[in-house]
Amino acid sequence: MAKPLEGDGLIENIYYYAWQREGDDTSFRGFYLPHTVIYKHQQPRSWFYSSGDGTIVKKPKDQLTTLNIEQAFLQSVSKSGIVAYFTYIGKGGIREIEFFEAEELKHFLHYRNKSQDGILQKFIDPKGIKNSQIQMVWSPSICLFEMRENTKDLYDLRYDLYERAVTFEGEEYHSRVMPLRGFEIRNYMRNVGEVLVEHVKLVTDNQMSISRMVIHFKIDAKDRLWLLMATSVRCQSSKPLDLVSLTKLPDTVNPKKVSSNPQNPVSLQKSVLCNNCENPCEVERMCDIAYKFVIDSNSQEIPKLIARNHPKMTLFDYLKHKKNVVFLNKKTLVCDDCYLKFTEPIHYAGAWTERLDYSPSRHLNPTKLSIRREITNLTKSLTPIKSRHLSTVKEKPKRLKRRNKSKEKVNSEAILLSGNKKFPKIPFLNLKRFSEDRSTNVDSLVSSANYFQPEKRKIVDDILKAIEDNR
Numbered sequence: 525m526a527k528p529l530e531g532d533g534l535i536e537n538i539y540y541y542a543w544q545r546e547g548d549d550t551s552f553r554g555f556y557l558p559h560t561v562i563y564k565h566q567q568p569r570s571w572f573y574s575s576g577d578g579t580i581v582k583k584p585k586d587q588l589t590t591l592n593i594e595q596a597f598l599q600s601v602s603k604s605g606i607v608a609y610f611t612y613i614g615k616g617g618i619r620e621i622e623f624f625e626a627e628e629l630k631h632f633l634h635y636r637n638k639s640q641d642g643i644l645q646k647f648i649d650p651k652g653i654k655n656s657q658i659q660m661v662w663s664p665s666i667c668l669f670e671m672r673e674n675t676k677d678l679y680d681l682r683y684d685l686y687e688r689a690v691t692f693e694g695e696e697y698h699s700r701v702m703p704l705r706g707f708e709i710r711n712y713m714r715n716v717g718e719v720l721v722e723h724v725k726l727v728t729d730n731q732m733s734i735s736r737m738v739i740h741f742k743i744d745a746k747d748r749l750w751l752l753m754a755t756s757v758r759c760q761s762s763k764p765l766d767l768v769s770l771t772k773l774p775d776t777v778n779p780k781k782v783s784s785n786p787q788n789p790v791s792l793q794k795s796v797l798c799n800n801c802e803n804p805c806e807v808e809r810m811c812d813i814a815y816k817f818v819i820d821s822n823s824q825e826i827p828k829l830i831a832r833n834h835p836k837m838t839l840f841d842y843l844k845h846k847k848n849v850v851f852l853n854k855k856t857l858v859c860d861d862c863y864l865k866f867t868e869p870i871h872y873a874g875a876w877t878e879r880l881d882y883s884p885s886r887h888l889n890p891t892k893l894s895i896r897r898e899i900t901n902l903t904k905s906l907t908p909i910k911s912r913h914l915s916t917v918k919e920k921p922k923r924l925k926r927r928n929k930s931k932e933k934v935n936s937e938a939i940l941l942s943g944n945k946k947f948p949k950i951p952f953l954n955l956k957r958f959s960e961d962r963s964t965n966v967d968s969l970v971s972s973a974n975y976f977q978p979e980k981r982k983i984v985d986d987i988l989k990a991i992e993d994n995r
C-alpha cells in the first residue's frame with residue numbers, strides 16, 4: 525500500500541517519494557531539500573535532506589536523535605539568527621508555523637511538549653536581503669506562480685523575528701506579492717513539477733498519479749531552488765486545490781502589529797506573562813499599576829495579583845500593609861487589558877479616593893507635618909539666614925562651611941540640629957527613602973512600617989517639641 529499523498533495542510537509524504545529511487549536514478553530532482561524532520565507522536569519519525577551534490581538523503585532510523593538534529597540545525601546558522609521553523613496543523617485544522625532562533629530550537633528539541641505532529645525544517649537564507657517564498661500551483665496544462673517577499677530586512681535584528689521572517693504566513697502588510705520575473709525560472713520550476721509527478725508515478729507503480737498540487741519553493745543566494753513543502757495535492761479527487769496557503773502564527777505572536785521604522789520596532793512575540801491574567805503579552809503592552817488600584821478596600825481577601833507577587837504573605841500581613849502608603853504605591857506590571865479593568869472605576873481624576881477609604885494624611889497631624897517639612901526643607905530653612913544678614917549657602921558656600929566648622933554662628937535650624945550637641949539627630953529623616961523606594965519588598969516594608977509605632981513617634985514628637993521650645 526502506497527503512502528497517501530492526497531490532501532491539504534501538510535503533505536509530508538512528498539519528501540518520502542522524492543527520496544525514493546528507482547533503478548539507477550541519481551536522486552536529484554532539480555531542487556534541494558533543507559534538513560526536514562517529520563515528527564509523529566512527539567518523536568522524530570523521519571529525516572530528509574539534500575547532500576552536497578543535491579541528491580536527497582534519508583537519515584537512518586538510529587541517527588534520528590535529538591542531539592543529531594540539534595547539531596545539524598545549528599551548523600552554519602543564518603546571520604538573521606533564524607535557525608528553523610516548525611509547521612503543524614493546529615486548532616481548527618489550520619496550518620500554523622513557529623520560527624526558532626538557536627535557543628528556542630534547543631528548548632523545542634529538549635524540553636517542549638510537541639503536542640502536534642509536524643515538520644521541522646532548517647531555515648535557508650533567501651536571495652537578497654528580504655525573506656521570500658514562491659508558491660507554485662501545478663497542473664499538467666497550467667502553472668501559476670506567486671512570489672511573496674517580506675517587507676523588512678531579514679538581517680536587521682532590531683525587528684522582531686516574525687516581522688522579518690513571514691511571507692505567506694502572517695498578514696498581508698508584512699509581505700508583498702512580487703512578480704516572478706524570467707521565463708527561464710518559471711519554465712524550470714514547471715519542469716521540476718513535471719519530473720516530480722512522473723517520479724512519484726514511477727515509484728508507486730502508477731498508484732499515485734498527481735493531477736494538481738501546490739508546492740512552496742525558495743531561491744537562495746546561489747540561485748538554487750529549494751523545495752520547502754507541499755500544502756495541497758490531488759490525485760483522483762476532483763476537490764478544488766487549497767490555493768490560499770493560509771498559515772497562522774502561534775497564539776504567542778500578535779500578527780496585527782507592524783513597525784513603521786527600525787528606530788521604533790514593535791515586538792510581535794508575546795514574550796511576557798501578565799502577572800494578573802497570566803496571558804502572554806508583548807513587552808510594550810505591559811503597564812505599571814500601583815497596588816492601591818488593585819486593592820479593594822471593602823474586601824478582606826488578598827487580591828489574586830498581590831497573592832501571586834507575594835506568595836508568603838499572610839492575610840494578617842496583608843491587612844496590615846493595606847494601610848501602608850508605601851505598600852499602596854508599590855507597583856507591579858500587568859497587561860493593558862488588566863490595567864483597564866483595574867482602573868475602570870476611575871474615570872475621573874480623584875474618583876479613586878472614594879474607593880479607597882484610606883487616606884494617609886488623615887492619620888498624621890498636619891501641623892506636625894508642616895513643622896517637619898520646614899525643618900527638612902533646606903531652601904526654606906535658609907530663608908531666615910538672609911533676613912539675619914548672613915550669607916546663604918548659594919552665595920558663599922566656602923565661607924559658610926568654614927564658619928560652620930568653627931561654630932562661630934548658628935546659621936539655620938538645619939545646621940543647628942547637626943551642630944548643636946544639645947539635640948540628637950532626627951531619626952525620621954529616612955522619610956525620603958520611605959516614600960521613594962518603589963521596589964520595597966514586604967520585609968523592608970515591615971521594618972519601615974515600624975516608623976508608625978507609637979513609641980518611635982513619641983520620640984520624634986518630643987524632639988519636635990524641644991525644637992519648638994528652643995526657638
Ligand SMILES: [Zn+2]
Nearest residue numbers: 798801859862
Ligand atoms: Zn492581564
